[in-house]
Amino acid sequence: MSEEKQFSRRDFLKTTGVATGGIIGGSLLGGLIGFNLDGDSNNKSKDSGDNEGNGGQDEHGGHGGGGSFDVPDRGRIFFENDSDFATIEAAMERIFPETDVGPGAKELGAAYFLDGQLAGAYGFNSKEYMQGPFYEGLPTQGYQSNLNRGEYFRLGIKKLQDEAQDRFEESFSNIDEDKQDEILQDFQDDKVDFGVPKSTATSGYFFTMLRSATLEGAYCDPIYHGNRNMEGWKMKQFPGHQHSYLDVIDADEFKEIDPLPNFS
Structure with a gap:
């Protein structure tokens, strides 16, 4: 097997480091998506370019940083009438x-x-x-x-x-x-x-x-x-699922934080 095709120790450490960050953010899967087991972990998908051209809009219709978020509407399951x-x-x-x-x-x-x-x-x-x-x-x-x-x-x-x-x-x-x-x-x-x-x-x-x-x-x-677009949380000034509060935990004043959904 060629060196390019090997899953090296360095690749493993890089991947587990990303995964650890994903766990902190609430998504182990998110930390592993996009990694190529053939060793090419630096390839960017075409979607990343599309997202950049779309103002950083994520796959759920919202933007990073808690600015806007929407779960796509779905059909009704129980209420048929x-x-x-x-x-x-x-x-x-x-x-x-x-x-x-x-x-x-x-x-x-x-x-x-x-x-x-x-x-x-x-x-x-x-x-x-x-x-x-x-x-x-x-x-x-x-x-x-x-x-x-x-x-x-x-x-x-x-x-x-x-x-x-x-x-x-x-x-x-x-x-x-x-x-x-x-x-x-x-x-x-x-x-x-x-x-x-x-x-x-x-x-x-x-x-x-x-x-x-x-x-x-x-x-x-x-x-x-x-709680569409997290408007209920915004009314309560509830921050949702933040990755960390280390940057504000020592603040003396109340900090307003844009809420994040569970799968941000």
């Missing part, structure tokens, strides 16, 4: 509305976050005991329903739509904000009859789950399709 999705988006927006401080739940993509959660283990209660007997739970107890969360949310969305039709003869997503708030307040106060035993589902507990999902969608890591 447009009306259901519009209803949950509208309800989340009233729980976390847009203000002069920043965007609301809709712009942050909180409903897309919930869509992904309900399509996975959370929605199917995959890691929880789901056998009977079932009794109405106490306020201090956790999830007690024989429905999984996906079924619970479908029932809750149907009741949001039913209440809007019965009261205002219009879909929930199309009534004005005051009317939406009126319905959601009754849900929170557990005044809406779900038409099932209270051990199965209640409007109050549905509102609790909806509120939690809304906040999680607003502040989650953007990889989960909420």
Whole structure:
């Protein structure tokens, strides 16, 4: 084997050094991408030139240094019905509305976050005991329903739509904000009859789950399709997944740091 084709000790040290940096930054794979085991570790891909000509834009649509970041939009997985999705988006927006401080739940993509959660283990209660007997739970107890969360949310969305039709003869997503708030307040106060035993589902507990999902969608890591462009983190001045704080840890004053996503 020729010297050019050997994976030399020097190449190994160079590569493991890069990998170590990748671990610190949260991505071992990122430190190894682009290394040529034939020994040519200095070749640059054509993509690197394209990125330079694109203002340093990374593969996720954002820029290095935490300036701008977007996870590409995806299709819905759980909410197949447009009306259901519009209803949950509208309800989340009233729980976390847009203000002069920043965007609301809709712009942050909180409903897309919930869509992904309900399509996975959370929605199917995959890691929880789901056998009977079932009794109405106490306020201090956790999830007690024989429905999984996906079924619970479908029932809750149907009741949001039913209440809007019965009261205002219009879909929930199309009534004005005051009317939406009126319905959601009754849900929170557990005044809406779900038409099932209270051990199965209640409007109050549905509102609790909806509120939690809304906040999680607003502040989650953007990889989960909420917190678009890290705007939720920016409102909280949360720095995200920084590689290190060594340059500011001794500072006497508060330092504003542009947030970074988990896979920056």
